[in-house]
Amino acid sequence: MKRFILKKETQKPSEYLIKYSDLLNSQQLKAVMHDSGPALVIAGAGTGKTRTLIYRVARLIESGTDPSSVLLLTFTRRAAREMLDRASSVLDERCNRVKGGTFHFYCSQLLRRYHKEIDFPAGFSIIDSADARDVIQMLRAELKLNRSDKRFPQKSTLLNMISGSVNRQIELSDLVEQDYNQFRDHTEEIGRLKKAYEEYKRKHHLMDFDDLLIRTQELLNTDERVRAEVQLQHKHVMVDEYQDTNALQSALVKLFTPYTQNVMVVGDDAQSIYAFRGADHKNIMQFPELLTGTEIITLEENYRSTANILRVANSVLDQARNKYEKKLFTKREDGELPALVKTEDTREQSRFVSQMIMNLREQEVPLHDVAVLFRNARDSFDLEIELNKKKLPFIKYGGQKFADAAHIKDVLAHLRVIENPADALSWTRILMLIDGIGPKTASDFMEWLSGNTNPYELASSGLVNESYKSGLYSLSQLLIDLKNGSFTPYEAVGHIKEYYSPICEKKFDDYPKRVKDLEALHALVVDYRDYKHLLEELALDPIEATAIDVEGTSEDEKPLVLSTIHSAKGLEWKHVFLIQCLDGVIPSSFSLNDEDSLEEELRLMYVAVTRACDMLYICYPMLQHGGFGDVMTKPSRFIEHAGQDLLEPWLLTEEEQPINNENLLPEAGAPIKQLNSGK
């Protein structure tokens, strides 16, 4: 029998403008050229995962795929933006028309488009977890659940439970049983609270982060027409950082999957660090079961780190109980041996790090190629003081977000009631700012507000009491102005700031700092066209950097990066300092009793180590100054047994500097290390 081969209608490699085969290794090329059907790319740290995705986007578009039929789901919106920008620069502008963003962002877009089908108004508000906790707190008091003799969980714990059951797609009662055994007597009340919370959100047109995902799932599961429409829009779906998706998100991937089954997911099971959000690192290995016929491509050549850094990384991973099928290799040279720096205390650690960074800067290493990483946002507080002292500019990622601060939320709440008059949460917030109005009065106003066509005429409510009359009038006047004035967000925030500043001064002792933040907010909203976009952006894509500048950063030198390890995911720097590398910090003391959590901390350590290209410095202080005197510390168990063939111990020597004893370390340029061979 004669076989006739039907050629697929794709361009031949030779016809591509971009010379993919020159730019990529064979495995990367395989992923980039992968055409149809599901694919799983297992990409170890530093193996060019992002590069592969970027070239795949370019390749698809070069082959004639309509950019708007490509969906690229990433972990942060910043990541999506950067990838598409880079794809545009290797190919052309068309790449910027690819649909990209986080699951939450894409779902919010779908829900706004199909708001009728889910019986919500298009102007629903998205609430962040701080808002969600406030609602829960309120309902908790309302349901009188806190009156019980036995301890009832705190609002954050409650939200963790509710959110956990949603994201992992398991029953709340089972979750309480498994993970919160100490509260099992309250299972029934917790269930009631969950129900009340859901009713409240529906009534006031609010959606929390989980709702964005769950409502989309419901919509696509129940409405065949919408599902078909959505699936038709995707020719290709790509998901980055798939190891950090949860059960709900993988269900969504399946629902987005077009009939062509063109789904490519990329990730590294050894870098899964979001279990606390319901992510399951096993998810990625089970992807072939989600979509049958999955092609598996593995990237193993690391281009980022020196061989010595990779050896440390591998020794971390070797401690895992869960063995990862990963043998990263590099053609890079050994490089310097990573340093293990033991300091007297946290102060000395800060002085060492800042001094080293100044030395590096003198050796022409730009500040921006250096990063300091840590487990918790607060672990860098002391260093921040030192950097300020030395006038080293830095930017910090992770920790409390700018938009989480109470004063920022206060200001934005005024805009939110304009956008969504049913947003009782924001109403309560802004009413309680007025002297004389507490929870009871605020809730009386809520009563009046529901079903009132002009909620901003607060004076006509018949609730006006002498004690808060003037405050209420000013608020009412402000809101009416905002509603009718058709201001830009910049003008609106200006008005609110004027109204709010005196309140801020009275409410907070540290108001100078907060007033400065308000200025920053004001400057920042200049780019937004309307309230809706502003509020949505701030909820889904909060300003990542929490801090801010240093005085005396005259030059436009790009700053040093301080970051939590979580926020450092996917990034790399030439020199990386890992500070506070202590047992109880990493691994966190909360994780010590649980195998799975401990394993996640180990992966976190792995992520931290693999961020470094040229040089890695692992630092820990021997003493921790606490409230009740000094506490001896233990270095992290993950590095405790690393031999001197892996990590070179550095001995810090103090140099006498009678003139200025702030500067106890050797001057820049002077040798700072000695081999601690004698131990």
Place this chain on the structure above:
DNA sequence: GCAGCGAAAATATCT
């Protein structure tokens, strides 16, 4: 019903 104070408890990582 509100605000302020002191005691007690919890305490991270992020969309």
Place this chain on the structure above:
DNA sequence: TTTTCGCTGC
């Protein structure tokens, strides 16, 4: 160390 709770006086 900071946030939350409960109590007291206005």
